[in-house]
Amino acid sequence: MHVNNLAVLTIEDDQDLRRGITAFLRDIGFKVLEAENGHRGLELFERERPDLVLTDLKMPVMDGFTVISTIANRNPDIPVVAISGTGVVNDAVEAIRLGAWDFITKPITDLGELETIAGKVLARAEERRERRNHLLGLEDLVEKQSRRLSDLANVDALTGLPAKSHLEELFQQALLSRGLHGNPALLSIDLDNLRSVNHTYGHDHGDLLLMEAGKRIKSLVQPFGEICRLSGATFALLTSTHADLPHVVREIKTCVEAPFSVFGQEFFLGVSVGIALFPADGESFEKLVRNADIALSEAKALGGNRHLFYSAGLSQRLREHMKLETLLRRALEREEYALHYQPKVDAETRRIVGMESLLRWYPAGAKEPVSPESFIPILEETGMIVPVGEWVLHTACSQYVAWRSAGMPALRLSVNVSACQFDSGTLSDMVARVLEQTGMDPSCLCLELTESIVMRDMQQTLATLGTLADRGVKLSLDDFGTGFSSLAYLRRMPLHELKIDRSFIMNLPGDGNVAAITESIIAMAHSLNLTVVAEGVETKEQLDFLAARRCQEIQGFYFSRPLDRDDFFTCASRPDGFSRKRPLE
Ligand code: C2E
Ligand code: MG
Ligand code: MG
Numbered sequence: 001m002h003v004n005n006l007a008v009l010t011i012e013d014d015q016d017l018r019r020g021i022t023a024f025l026r027d028i029g030f031k032v033l034e035a036e037n038g039h040r041g042l043e044l045f046e047r048e049r050p051d052l053v054l055t056d057l058k059m060p061v062m063d064g065f066t067v068i069s070t071i072a073n074r075n076p077d078i079p080v081v082a083i084s085g086t087g088v089v090n091d092a093v094e095a096i097r098l099g100a101w102d103f104i105t106k107p108i109t110d111l112g113e114l115e116t117i118a119g120k121v122l123a124r125a126e127e128r129r130e131r132r133n134h135l136l137g138l139e140d141l142v143e144k145q146s147r148r149l150s151d152l153a154n155v156d157a158l159t160g161l162p163a164k165s166h167l168e169e170l171f172q173q174a175l176l177s178r179g180l181h182g183n184p185a186l187l188s189i190d191l192d193n194l195r196s197v198n199h200t201y202g203h204d205h206g207d208l209l210l211m212e213a214g215k216r217i218k219s220l221v222q223p224f225g226e227i228c229r230l231s232g233a234t235f236a237l238l239t240s241t242h243a244d245l246p247h248v249v250r251e252i253k254t255c256v257e258a259p260f261s262v263f264g265q266e267f268f269l270g271v272s273v274g275i276a277l278f279p280a281d282g283e284s285f286e287k288l289v290r291n292a293d294i295a296l297s298e299a300k301a302l303g304g305n306r307h308l309f310y311s312a313g314l315s316q317r318l319r320e321h322m323k324l325e326t327l328l329r330r331a332l333e334r335e336e337y338a339l340h341y342q343p344k345v346d347a348e349t350r351r352i353v354g355m356e357s358l359l360r361w362y363p364a365g366a367k368e369p370v371s372p373e374s375f376i377p378i379l380e381e382t383g384m385i386v387p388v389g390e391w392v393l394h395t396a397c398s399q400y401v402a403w404r405s406a407g408m409p410a411l412r413l414s415v416n417v418s419a420c421q422f423d424s425g426t427l428s429d430m431v432a433r434v435l436e437q438t439g440m441d442p443s444c445l446c447l448e449l450t451e452s453i454v455m456r457d458m459q460q461t462l463a464t465l466g467t468l469a470d471r472g473v474k475l476s477l478d479d480f481g482t483g484f485s486s487l488a489y490l491r492r493m494p495l496h497e498l499k500i501d502r503s504f505i506m507n508l509p510g511d512g513n514v515a516a517i518t519e520s521i522i523a524m525a526h527s528l529n530l531t532v533v534a535e536g537v538e539t540k541e542q543l544d545f546l547a548a549r550r551c552q553e554i555q556g557f558y559f560s561r562p563l564d565r566d567d568f569f570t571c572a573s574r575p576d577g578f579s580r581k582r583p584l585e
Pocket of ligand 1: 342357358359371372373376389392416417418448478479502535536537538555556557558562
C-alpha cells in the first residue's frame with residue numbers, strides 16, 4: 001500500500017504508547033497527528049481531515065466511543081480503528097457496533113499488526129470511494145439522458161409523464177455506457193383501488209388521482225430513476241444501479257398512501273409493486289417489463305398493498321402459498337392448532353425453571369405438524385397472527401393455570417409475540433384481557449419479543465413495553481444477536497431476559513470468534529441485570545461452555561425437545577428436574 005502523504009490521527013492518552021505508534025507510523029511513511037483525548041482528537045479531525053483514525057477507548061475528557069460514533073455519523077467513509085484494553089472483548093464489540101472498522105487490542109506487542117490493519121481498512125475506504133464515484137457518474141448520465149429524452153419524445157397525454165419508449169431508450173443508453181455492474185431494476189407500480197374510485201366517483205376523479213400520484217412518485221424518484229405511465233393505473237419505474245430498492249418501495253408506499261384531496265374530498269390509495277432486476281430477470285427492456293408485470297399480478301393476487309420480486313418459481317410458490325393461506329384461514333375454527341412446551345433449565349441446579357410455548361399446526365389429515373417457520377410468516381403477512389396470537393396466549397395461560405392447580409410449581413411461562421401483534425396497537429389490551437380471563441399470575445408470564453420490534457419507532461416501542469411491564473409481565477428479547485439493536489437501546493427498555501440466538505450456540509465452543517462474542521453478550525447482559533438464556537443447546541460441550549460463563553438458563557434438545565402438554569407435565573413433575581444429567585456423566 002502506498003502510504004506517502006496519507007495522514008493518520010492517533011488519539012491515545014497513554015503518552016508512551018502514543019509516541020511509539022507515532023514513531024512507527026512515521027517510519028513507514030504516514031503523516032501522523034496526535035491527540036491525548038477524544039475532544040482534542042475531534043478538533044484535529046475537523047481541521048485536518050485525516051485518512052485514518054486510531055483511537056483508544058478509555059480516555060479522560062471524552063472517550064473513544066464518542067469519537068467513533070461522531071466520526072461514523074459525520075464521515076462514514078473515513079476508517080476508524082479502536083485500540084481496546086486488554087481482554088475487554090466487550091469494548092471492542094461495542095466499538096464495532098458504533099461504527100469502528102476494526103480493532104486492535106492492547107498491549108500492542110507487534111506494531112506490524114497495526115500496519116496490516118491500517119492497510120486493510122485504507123484499502124476498503126479506497127474501494128468505497130471508487131464505487132461511489134462510479135455510481136455518481138452513472139447517476140449523472142441517467143439524469144442527463146432523461147432530460148434529453150423528455151425534451152424529445154412524446155409524453156403521456158393525461159399525466160404528462162414520458163411514454164414507455166423513453167424509458168426503453170434510457171435503459172439502452174445505460175447499457176451502452178457499460179457501467180452496469182449492479183442491478184438497474186424495473187418496478188411496475190399499480191394503484192390498488194383506483195378502479196373502484198373510477199367506478200364510484202367517475203373517471204374525472206380517477207384521472208386527477210392518477211395525475212397527482214404520478215407527480216408524487218416522479219418527484220420522489222427523480223434522483224435515481226425515471227417513471228412512465230405503462231397503462232391504466234400502472235406506472236413503470238426504471239432505477240439506476242445503486243437505488244436501495246427496499247427503501248425505494250417504502251418511500252413509494254408512504255408517498256402514495258398519504259391522503260389525496262380531489263374536488264374537496266379525501267381519498268386514500270394503496271399501492272402494489274412488482275420488481276424485476278437486470279440482468280437476472282431479463283436482459284432486455286421488454287422482458288424486464290413483462291416479468292415485473294408478472295410479479296405485480298402476483299402481488300395483487302395476494303391481496304395487493306405489497307411488493308414482490310420476480311422469480312422463475314414465483315407462480316408455483318404463489319399457488320402453494322395461496323393454498324396454505326386458504327387452509328390457515330380455517331385452522332383456528334377447526335381447532336387445528338396446538339401448543340408444545342419446551343423446558344428452560346437452570347444451568348446450575350438442572351431444575352426446570354420455565355417453559356416456552358411453541359405453536360404447532362396440524363392441518364386436517366396430517367400426522368406431522370407443519371413447521372412454524374413456514375406458516376407464521378403467512379399469519380404475519382395476512383394479519384391472522386393477531387387472532388392466532390391471542391389464541392396462543394389464552395391457551396398457554398389457561399394450561400398453565402390448570403397445571404398449577406394440579407400441583408406444578410410456579411415456573412415461568414414464556415410466550416412468543418410477533419412484531420405484527422406489537423404493531424397492531426392492541427397488544428397490551430389483549431394481554432390484560434387474557435390475564436383477566438384466565439386468572440394467570442402476570443409475574444409468571446414472560447413475553448418473548450424479537451429485535452425487529454426494537455428497531456421500530458423507539459418512542460412507540462418504549463410506551464408499549466412500559467405498559468406491559470406495568471402490568472407485571474416480564475419481557476424477554478428473543479434471538480438476540482441476529483438483529484442490530486444497540487446496547488444503548490437495550491438499556492432503555494424494561495427487559496428482564498435476553499435469549500442468545502441458536503446460530504451462536506451452534507458454533508460453540510469450537511469457533512473462537514463466536515465464543516468471544518457469546519462471552520461478551522453474556523457479560524453485557526449481566527451488566528444490564530438481565531437473565532441470560534441460551535437457546536438451541538444440543539451438546540454437553542455447549543452446556544459446559546455456557547455454564548462456566550454464568551449463562552443462567554439453558555433451552556435446547558440437550559435437555560429436552562418441545563413436548564406436548566401431557567409429556568411436559570410429567571417432565572415438570574420430576575422432583576429432581578434434569579439433575580441426573582451431571583457434567584461428568
Ligand atoms: P423461537 O422463539 O426462537 O423458538 C425456539 C425454536 O428453536 C423452536 O423452534 C424450538 O423448537 C427450536 N429449538 C429449541 N431447542 C433446539 C435445539 O436444541 N436445536 C434445534 N435445532 N432447535 C431447537 P420452532 O418450534 O420450530 O419455532 C420456530 C419459531 O417460530 C420460534 O422461534 C418463534 O419465532 C416462532 N414461533 C413459535 N411459536 C410461536 C407463537 O406462538 N407465536 C409467534 N409469534 N411465533 C412463534
Ligand atoms: Mg422464542
Ligand atoms: Mg429464539
